[in-house]
Amino acid sequence: MMDTTVRLPGLTLKNPVLTASGTFGFGLEFEDFGDLRTLGGIVVKGMSLKPRQGNPMPRVAETACGMLNAIGIQNPGVESFIKNKLPHLPWEDTAIIANLYACTAEEFGELADILSAEEGVAALEVNVSCPNVKEGGAAFGQDPVQIGRVTEAVKAKARNKPVMVKLSPNVADIGVCARAAEAGGADMLSLINTVTGMAVDLVTRKPLLANVIGGLSGPAIKPVALRCVHQAVRAVKIPIIGLGGIVTARDALEFILVGAHAIQVGTANFLRPDAAFRLVQQLPKDMEIIGIGSLDELRGTLVLPGA
Amino acid sequence: MMDTTVRLPGLTLKNPVLTASGTFGFGLEFEDFGDLRTLGGIVVKGMSLKPRQGNPMPRVAETACGMLNAIGIQNPGVESFIKNKLPHLPWEDTAIIANLYACTAEEFGELADILSAEEGVAALEVNVSCPNVKEGGAAFGQDPVQIGRVTEAVKAKARNKPVMVKLSPNVADIGVCARAAEAGGADMLSLINTVTGMAVDLVTRKPLLANVIGGLSGPAIKPVALRCVHQAVRAVKIPIIGLGGIVTARDALEFILVGAHAIQVGTANFLRPDAAFRLVQQLPKDMEIIGIGSLDELRGTLVLPGA
Amino acid sequence: MKLCKKVKVVDVRPFGQPMTAGPEFFELRLENPGWDEWKPGQFVMLRPTSFGLEHVWARPFSIAMCDKQELTLFIQRVGRGTAHIAALEPGDHVLVWGPLGTSFVQEPDTHTLLLAGGVGIAPFKGYAILHPKRDNLRLVFAHRASARCYPYEQLADAVKAERVQEEKPEHLARVITLLHERISQYADGLVLACGPAPFLTTVRKYALEYGARCQLSLENRMACGVGACLGCVTPGVDGENRRVCVEGPVFWAQDIALGGGK
Amino acid sequence: MKLCKKVKVVDVRPFGQPMTAGPEFFELRLENPGWDEWKPGQFVMLRPTSFGLEHVWARPFSIAMCDKQELTLFIQRVGRGTAHIAALEPGDHVLVWGPLGTSFVQEPDTHTLLLAGGVGIAPFKGYAILHPKRDNLRLVFAHRASARCYPYEQLADAVKAERVQEEKPEHLARVITLLHERISQYADGLVLACGPAPFLTTVRKYALEYGARCQLSLENRMACGVGACLGCVTPGVDGENRRVCVEGPVFWAQDIALGGGK
Ligand SMILES: Cc1cc2nc3c(=O)[nH]c(=O)nc-3n(C[C@H](O)[C@H](O)[C@H](O)COP(=O)(O)OP(=O)(O)OC[C@H]3O[C@@H](n4cnc5c(N)ncnc54)[C@H](O)[C@@H]3O)c2cc1C
Ligand SMILES: Cc1cc2nc3c(=O)[nH]c(=O)nc-3n(C[C@H](O)[C@H](O)[C@H](O)COP(=O)(O)OP(=O)(O)OC[C@H]3O[C@@H](n4cnc5c(N)ncnc54)[C@H](O)[C@@H]3O)c2cc1C
Ligand SMILES: Cc1cc2nc3c(=O)[nH]c(=O)nc-3n(C[C@H](O)[C@H](O)[C@H](O)COP(=O)(O)O)c2cc1C
Ligand SMILES: Cc1cc2nc3c(=O)[nH]c(=O)nc-3n(C[C@H](O)[C@H](O)[C@H](O)COP(=O)(O)O)c2cc1C
Numbered sequence A, B: 001m002m003d004t005t006v007r008l009p010g011l012t013l014k015n016p017v018l019t020a021s022g023t024f025g026f027g028l029e030f031e032d033f034g035d036l037r038t039l040g041g042i043v044v045k046g047m048s049l050k051p052r053q054g055n056p057m058p059r060v061a062e063t064a065c066g067m068l069n070a071i072g073i074q075n076p077g078v079e080s081f082i083k084n085k086l087p088h089l090p091w092e093d094t095a096i097i098a099n100l101y102a103c104t105a106e107e108f109g110e111l112a113d114i115l116s117a118e119e120g121v122a123a124l125e126v127n128v129s130c131p132n133v134k135e136g137g138a139a140f141g142q143d144p145v146q147i148g149r150v151t152e153a154v155k156a157k158a159r160n161k162p163v164m165v166k167l168s169p170n171v172a173d174i175g176v177c178a179r180a181a182e183a184g185g186a187d188m189l190s191l192i193n194t195v196t197g198m199a200v201d202l203v204t205r206k207p208l209l210a211n212v213i214g215g216l217s218g219p220a221i222k223p224v225a226l227r228c229v230h231q232a233v234r235a236v237k238i239p240i241i242g243l244g245g246i247v248t249a250r251d252a253l254e255f256i257l258v259g260a261h262a263i264q265v266g267t268a269n270f271l272r273p274d275a276a277f278r279l280v281q282q283l284p285k286d287m288e289i290i291g292i293g294s295l296d297e298l299r300g301t302l303v304l305p306g307a
Numbered sequence C, D: 001m002k003l004c005k006k007v008k009v010v011d012v013r014p015f016g017q018p019m020t021a022g023p024e025f026f027e028l029r030l031e032n033p034g035w036d037e038w039k040p041g042q043f044v045m046l047r048p049t050s051f052g053l054e055h056v057w058a059r060p061f062s063i064a065m066c067d068k069q070e071l072t073l074f075i076q077r078v079g080r081g082t083a084h085i086a087a088l089e090p091g092d093h094v095l096v097w098g099p100l101g102t103s104f105v106q107e108p109d110t111h112t113l114l115l116a117g118g119v120g121i122a123p124f125k126g127y128a129i130l131h132p133k134r135d136n137l138r139l140v141f142a143h144r145a146s147a148r149c150y151p152y153e154q155l156a157d158a159v160k161a162e163r164v165q166e167e168k169p170e171h172l173a174r175v176i177t178l179l180h181e182r183i184s185q186y187a188d189g190l191v192l193a194c195g196p197a198p199f200l201t202t203v204r205k206y207a208l209e210y211g212a213r214c215q216l217s218l219e220n221r222m223a224c225g226v227g228a229c230l231g232c233v234t235p236g237v238d239g240e241n242r243r244v245c246v247e248g249p250v251f252w253a254q255d256i257a258l259g260g261g262k
């Protein structure tokens, strides 16, 4: 048997495959397509203190090997999540990770306080990087000082729950942001969030998103994501969870080769709704093909020239 | 007859289609595939004062809807360009634009001095954004202060030749960089250069580029490019030349809709060597289909929500 | 129970056009993916292998009909994605997940008006076939391309049907007039509509005006088709967004606020 | 004069395997793109329509043979790109540009040793056919898969030929021994080689050792194929990079410094 267990600070995953926030709903949407309990974890849709309707439509557009979204964190609010979603999730078997969205460090703290009290929540992921929403995320995610402050605010209220800070790639130096989160007390990092982008319709002469600018995701950004993970791994000591364009088990293993502890599957869930489940199935097979018996044998073993 | 003329400061193009530096050699490589004189212009391979062999191999890799390169500005040096390439180029019919690469503002000034003395050179494009070469480009392109200094140095020696500063997308705020170039005296801007990225080989456990990190180009980055052009158009008054992932005439028109004056065709030249020539042919046809008689009717007419 | 299955293409049959590759209007017949049940109005997400990584979304299509052997879709080629689908050949494989979303109500004894705009005729094929009292059905079909491009004749054989063609923008008025007239006759009946957004907006207006019970099937852009991405939403009259892929595509006209967004 | 042309697939013929779709080794026969001339050793860039935007590069292949009617390539499926090519069917269209690069010298009266590793046998088919004095040719073919997977028999019918299979890593020694022995016999002849990089490195070593005039055909990754991108270069002995697509793929062994890079 292939060992795919991943040990993270305060969090053990049966395998390194998480689903990415905003691409897997609250998990329940995918119950017909696979057994949620086979997943390493589920990062649920970003949530805020109050319900949000998100941005106006249209708010998704397909691009070459990718897509743009400007959903604007539509969500039923944290209370509704706890009441209506969490009880139905298999949290005893699979790590349920809450994704926190707020516009101030104080609100982030409040969210952390509420969510960390829940037995069913395994960890908190802090979305300081949502590029879609003008009033908040973008500014945080591109400013190391804010990243540090938000991380501290969440950690202060996170009780025993590990905190994972999700970084934006839309910065000149991801290493600086990674160090800011580490210094703020983050237990781990996840990266990358979407790359800022835009698409237009020649005929209507309008942007394809009502929000004009949105976040690019999917295979198109995998090279950007691998680069960011590579740089972050070298910048900090805390574990890193890699995402961005992962579709196959081989993609996932590439992130682990570069040094990631676990990975998240995002846009691939739209390519086919059983993508994450299939990736979990395929992973041990591909590990065997490349000749490794555990992820530790691969993690961070990237051979750099001259090394 | 469709009017595709583009009037830029000190530079009139018969059509808005330029070929992008590093993707069209010195133009002569493509003579068998089309008539160079039909192009609006040719931006030749980046050149430095001294010949450069560039980075070690391998230095290109294909990715989803794109590619990575870390050529490292291999070039025969500016003197060899002037002696061996320029005389063979149809510079009386098509704008030949020199792409300048250097590691200090002084060297940039020297290059500008040499190239601006050449009748056959129609304009200078300043590559402050090459992400491939550790010793220079990257630092410049991500620092507005350096962008300003380099622009000034080039302008000071550019004689009557217009100067176009090529911006990197690997920054938190492209508007700041655009303004820095404008303030430094740039006559126009071209954007975007490549997006920093990376790819690895699971079997060899090595990066696919010997340089580890390279620049992502091709359709994958078109949304990033459109977004940057959109933001730059709003940040400065000088004309903008858009590039990044353009393959078809419709792609080109999208950039013009967003506000670009002209465009460059890069990675598409690898999809097929007649890509730029075909784009020139197709452009008036697509202009007719979308119902415009000149590019001015389209340029910058993007309808923003609430406007 | 929704299923995600790789199934074989049985046939690609162009409508009203020579049997060439890449037709504009065609019927796509697939192996039945092994569904227990489905209802007219529901849809599938379809992904041909040739999408590769270039297209990260599957494409949504109404179920035209599904029996033990075959799932039938009726498709108009409009862009790159449907061009890939039009190029399919018997024996090729496609990925299909479904049946998805809500369906049209079936009230055998109620006089029911079916309003189809263009390819919006697709779900009404199965609706008519499976309806126990077809005499109670009446179809109005508004279309741009020649009627032969659509499965109109098949439906006209089964139910009372009439059609109106909008070849030029000037013809729009006669479409609207006909919709108005027919809906006014179904104030105590049921009005079911599927077609482009402006068509549905018109239907909704008259249905609300005459107090007809009315359902509309929406065609928003979809990324996931299963309620996860929140990319397909349409605002309800209460201001709350509804996911077209889960709470729709078939909505009661009075519940949703049409006209905003694209 | 190089041409970029859309041409029709005449046939996809698997070698030594059942006639299934997506074979691993196959001969691809295309319409002649209308070339004036070509020389063995030259190559083409090939791009099937199905690459769409997902693959931004065409793929380089040696010209196995080209006559008035047809251009023939011999291809091994190794990754996603060649998988698309293996799935081609007669009548499909592909984009081809060429003929590209340098060719093998032809000296009718010189004893010439052809050294082919795996699919590196491709250019030698045309070389042998077009050679005026086939008696002066001798082929050594080193291969991993069964010999039936390659056009070896065709060549063995035309010229003196022998082969050595490397089924397991342990067999490498016998390949090297045979190369050594044969090259040593051609010190005053011509040695032409095409195959994977380690194969060429070995050939180069012995050729230089025995002073044999020797040409090597390289297979670097290529983006443009026409000398523009500088992605395919190989360092010369003088430290200057040479573009494999223009100054190569066929180089004189003493001019290039093999062994560095991947
Ligand atoms: C529930 C549902 C049922 C549908 N049923 C059918 C059906 O039975 N038969 C059929 O032919 N089509 C149907 N459609 C529409 C079909 O999904 C789109 O035409 C298809 O996705 C377009 O893909 P494309 O890549 O060819 O077009 P693109 O290249 O993506 O776009 C081409 C043009 O079509 C528009 N477009 C893209 N997606 C949609 C969409 N989802 N709805 C409306 N316009 C769109 C774009 O804005 C653009 O103008 C349905 C859509 C939905 C949501
Ligand atoms: C001048 C020249 C002539 C060639 N002639 C032939 C020929 O006649 N028949 C034939 O089958 N192949 C030939 N090749 C090799 C062929 O081009 C590659 O096998 C092909 O491009 C791989 O594409 P892919 O997308 O299937 O592989 P990828 O998915 O891109 O890669 C799969 C594996 O193949 C390796 N690879 C990719 N490209 C190349 C390359 N250019 N050379 C060597 N390894 C590569 C990768 O590193 C990887 O390990 C030639 C190459 C060159 C440069
Ligand atoms: C439709 C959509 C909605 C998303 N919503 C969120 C969100 O609510 N919170 C968050 O942190 N990231 C969100 N993301 C970003 C993804 O979690 C992920 O970081 C990004 O898509 C890159 O991964 P991918 O390329 O695998 O999709 C969203 C992405 C998409 C496509
Ligand atoms: C192989 C290659 C070499 C390049 N060399 C240069 C260069 O020398 N100078 C420069 O300014 N940009 C260079 N670029 C960047 C392109 O000019 C262009 O900015 C980038 O590729 C984005 O456009 P595209 O997506 O259309 O290719 C190079 C790009 C590629 C792919």
Ligand code: FES
Binding pocket: C221, C222, C223, C224, C225, C226, C227, C228, C229, C230, C231, C232, C233, C243, C244, C245, C246
């Ligand atoms: S398409 Fe994703 S929620 Fe409806």
Ligand code: FES
Binding pocket: D221, D222, D223, D224, D225, D226, D227, D228, D229, D230, D231, D232, D233, D243, D244, D245, D246
């Ligand atoms: S492949 Fe581009 S220079 Fe050789």
